[in-house]
Every structure is written in C-alpha cells, then in structure tokens.
Amino acid sequence: SDVISKLFNSYIPAAMNFPSPGYMGFIPSTGIYQAALGELIAKVANRHVGHGRPSPFLTQIESNVLRWFANIIGFPKTAQGIFTCGGSIANLTAVITARNSILTEDQSLSTATIYMSDQTHHSISKAALAAGIRSKNIKIIESDNGLKISIPLLKAAIEQDKKKRLTPFLIVGNAGTTNAGTVDPLEELSEISLSEKIWFHIDAAYGGFFALTKRGKEALKGIELADSVTMDPLKSLFLPLGVGSLLVRDGTFLHKSFDFNASYAPPLEYGDDSTFDYWDPAHMSLELSRSFRGLSVWLPIKIHGISAFRSALDEKLDLASDVNTFFASSKEEWDVLYHPELSITVISAKAEDKTLEELNSINMRIIDEVKQLNRIYLSGAYIKGKYTIRICVLNLRTHKKHILQLFEDLSEARKKVLTKY
Incomplete structure (x- = not known):
C-alpha cells in the first residue's frame, strides 16, 4: 500500500x-478511459499478435483499424500498415522501406540521399542515420516565410546532388509540423517524387487525423499521394502514449522490406485463409514480440463511433x-x-x-x-x-x-x- x-x-x-x-x-x-481499458485487457489477456496464427481474430482487428486509417487519408485498397510505439519508430520503418524499395543492389548506400525541410521533426534525421544514411547526405532544405519547404530550393538541391553522382531516394513532407503545425505543399512534393522516381513519405504524426474533418481534409490535400504516411493516434486521435502507426500505399513494399523466414514461425501468407486478409505484422515491421496495441484504438472507436x-x-x-x-x-x-x-x-x-x-x-x-x-x-x-x-x-x-x-x-x-x- x-x-x-x-x-x-x-x-x-x-x-x-x-x-x-x-x-x-x-x-x-x-488519453481516454476506453483506451486505457483496452490496454488493460490487452495486457491481462497477453496474446501475441505479431503473427496471425496464434491470434487470428485479434490480428484481424489491428488490420481492420489500419484500413480505417488508410481510408481516412484516401489510400487505395493496396495499402497496408503497422502499429508502432510512436511516430519515431514509424518514421524509421518508413525510411527503411524507402531505402529498400528505391535503391538497387548495385547502388551504394554511401550515395543515398534524403531531403526534408528545416521544420521536419528530428526523428526523421535519427531514422536516416539508423538506416545507414550518411549525415552529409541528409539534406535540410530551408523553409519559406510560411515555414513550408521551398520547392525551388528542393529542386535545385536534387539537381545538384545528381550531378555529384549522389542517389536521391526519399523526400519527406510535413502534414503538421511540431513547431507551428505547418503543412507542406504536398501535391507539389508528389509531382517531384514521381518525376524523379523518389519515395515520398509524409510525417503526419500530429496532423494526419485532422483529415477526418472537412477543414482538415482541405489543409492536408495531397496526403493521399504519398508512398507512406506516419500517423499517431496518441496525438490527434486523443489516445494514450504508446500507439503510433505507419501506412504504406502499396503494402508489398513494406512486406518485402521486413519479411523473414524462421523455421519455427511459418508465416500466414496473404490470402491463405479467406477468413483473414492480412500479412503477419511481424513480416511488415522490426518487431516480433509486442503488445496488442490496436485494441486501445479499436475499442474507443467502436464504443464512441468515429x-x-x-x-x-x-x-x-x-x-x-x-x-x-x-x-x-x-x-x-x-x-x-x-x-x-x-x-x-x-x-x-x-x-x-x-x-x-x-x-x-x-x-x-x-x-x-x-x-x-x-x-x-x-x-x-x-x-x-x-x-x-x-x-x-x-x-x-x-x-x-x-x-x-x-x-x-x-x-x-x-x-x-x-x-x-
């Protein structure tokens, strides 16, 4: 006592x-009561949701919630996602997925280059370093007077780096910066990423769920064009600390980046059982053993309604x-x-x-x-x-x-x- x-x-x-x-x-x-209740239930039940076979229906619940998230931002049915402990790990997962999806085996990691504004959250730079990107190849683009990434400066930086035989592979856009809540020109960033064949990631950890509203959807116009998006339910969905998420437009890229083969844990292949329609979460993320995070999101939404x-x-x-x-x-x-x-x-x-x-x-x-x-x-x-x-x-x-x-x-x-x- x-x-x-x-x-x-x-x-x-x-x-x-x-x-x-x-x-x-x-x-x-x-933090809200129903989310805390969901977390309590998850901890007491102590079920493993890294694989579908041990907990098929619970894993399906997480997959369903992530599909809700994908629908909120206008992602297609090909999208897949994962729950993380927060935005930092979601951003790290996105950087690794971009690296593995864009760079070929004959391209040296020493030339891999990413671009972000001076208002981008520091977790992106940390993620790049953790993913093996050289610090000198993390290019910080000055923001304009409205704190949005400068499109002319970004284009110039990419052209200059290509002349230096560097390999641009990732552009990061902001959908709600930490400093001022600024939203970058997402549609223009998408156009650049498509023309340059560069992965386009959006950090919407703070701002993403504002897409539920009419005003928020207008402010976040272009978020649906990203290759990957970080969204934190712990922020703009009012939930407790400990639950973030990453969504990838084409889930096969996420799966290919983190798929593994262990003799003791055969994967549940997508479509193996018509009852379930997901890949094993452990084959789409860095984590294997983890808590049933999705319940603290699913339960409040089911109780209150979106x-x-x-x-x-x-x-x-x-x-x-x-x-x-x-x-x-x-x-x-x-x-x-x-x-x-x-x-x-x-x-x-x-x-x-x-x-x-x-x-x-x-x-x-x-x-x-x-x-x-x-x-x-x-x-x-x-x-x-x-x-x-x-x-x-x-x-x-x-x-x-x-x-x-x-x-x-x-x-x-x-x-x-x-x-x-």
Whole structure:
C-alpha cells in the first residue's frame, strides 16, 4: 500500500500532466478511459499478435483499424500498415522501406540521399542515420516565410546532388509540423517524387487525423499521394502514449522490406485463409514480440463511433481559430507570427524598442510566468532565430473556458514580465 500511495501521491503528480485541459504545450497526448481499458485487457489477456496464427481474430482487428486509417487519408485498397510505439519508430520503418524499395543492389548506400525541410521533426534525421544514411547526405532544405519547404530550393538541391553522382531516394513532407503545425505543399512534393522516381513519405504524426474533418481534409490535400504516411493516434486521435502507426500505399513494399523466414514461425501468407486478409505484422515491421496495441484504438472507436472523434477535432480547430482571432485583434500587445493551419498558433509579445535577444528573453519569461500560475502549460520554440510562444490546442478536455483562461493568464504574465524591462 505504501508503494501505491507514493506512486499516486508523489511520483505521478510530479510528472507533466498531459491529460490536463490546461495543457497546451508541445503536442498533447490526452488519453481516454476506453483506451486505457483496452490496454488493460490487452495486457491481462497477453496474446501475441505479431503473427496471425496464434491470434487470428485479434490480428484481424489491428488490420481492420489500419484500413480505417488508410481510408481516412484516401489510400487505395493496396495499402497496408503497422502499429508502432510512436511516430519515431514509424518514421524509421518508413525510411527503411524507402531505402529498400528505391535503391538497387548495385547502388551504394554511401550515395543515398534524403531531403526534408528545416521544420521536419528530428526523428526523421535519427531514422536516416539508423538506416545507414550518411549525415552529409541528409539534406535540410530551408523553409519559406510560411515555414513550408521551398520547392525551388528542393529542386535545385536534387539537381545538384545528381550531378555529384549522389542517389536521391526519399523526400519527406510535413502534414503538421511540431513547431507551428505547418503543412507542406504536398501535391507539389508528389509531382517531384514521381518525376524523379523518389519515395515520398509524409510525417503526419500530429496532423494526419485532422483529415477526418472537412477543414482538415482541405489543409492536408495531397496526403493521399504519398508512398507512406506516419500517423499517431496518441496525438490527434486523443489516445494514450504508446500507439503510433505507419501506412504504406502499396503494402508489398513494406512486406518485402521486413519479411523473414524462421523455421519455427511459418508465416500466414496473404490470402491463405479467406477468413483473414492480412500479412503477419511481424513480416511488415522490426518487431516480433509486442503488445496488442490496436485494441486501445479499436475499442474507443467502436464504443464512441468515429463521429465523436471528428466532432472533437472540429472543436479543436474552432478553438485554435478563437486563439488566432484574439491575439490578432490585440495588436498592441501581441504579434501572431504563424496563423493556425491546424490547431497550433505561434505568437510573440510585442515590446517596442527591444532587441531580438531581449524579446526572446521576454517570451521565455512569459511562458515561465504562465506556468507559475499553475492553470495553463505552454511551450516555446526557436523559429527562424526568434524564440516564440506556441499554443497547441489538441487536448480532448480543452474547451472554451480553458481558452479564456489562457487569454487571461498570458495577459497577466506579459504585464508582469514587461514591468521588469
């Protein structure tokens, strides 16, 4: 009893409280009761879903959920996917799949080159290094003033690298960046990838499930053209930490990249049994033994229906619009640096006659002051050399009253900080 008491009364309260409605920092992972119940059932049942033969119906459940995801973004019936522990492993799996699918056996890995913007999540660079790509061949393309990848600079980089006898094999697009929620010009990136015969991966870990909404689908136009897409249910589907996903337009590429042959574990071939229509997950990923992750996704959707999640996402888009409107109308006190394409607004305090260094310090102190009030949690980010205040509205429990509290706390914090300058 002492152990449990310490856990709930001391250790857990000392950790960052993601489920709090006032949590608007980084990218929240809300967590809901039905997902926790699904995870509890999965742990207690302790069934192996790496192969279909030991758990055919449970493995089919995961396959069905991944097909739902594929339908959300407009992928064809050829699509297959896997559940991962999060977006980082999904991105690693995508990089390996792209490498194995595009590069031929006579092409040296030392010349393999990938392209991404300076706003792309660092997990992509880590994935490239883990996949054997040389750091000098990870090409970071400068983003434009709207934080979108520069198409002219990307085209120029590819042409220059081909002249150097490098082998471009992967372009990464963003469908909701971590810093500002920016969406790259996905259709243009697809055109380049097709003309250059380069794999096109989209990191939609944050933004992907906004495609459930009309506004989100419009913002993510072109996502259906990707070769692979990372989507994190732990982010914009409001589920707990520990469940990410990767979808591949043509599942055979995923299967060929991770298929293996073990005498003790013969695979369930696709179509072996008309009752089931999936490849073994272990033959499409790095993992063999793993938990039944899909249940924590399937159960909440079956209980609430997908319309409940769509409505929640629409509410977050509405709240983000309210945030943008408030700060845009407070021009004497705040600058809106990047308006929300999805649910992130990026602002800065307005302070006349301050250097960039002073303004950066002011924004940092404002965030700290807001945290001290213990009602709202915000995070900041350096964007184009300026330290900014990020407001990410993606918590299932965040509603209008919490946004009004945000306005009050930020205004109070700004006044307090500026009295010291």
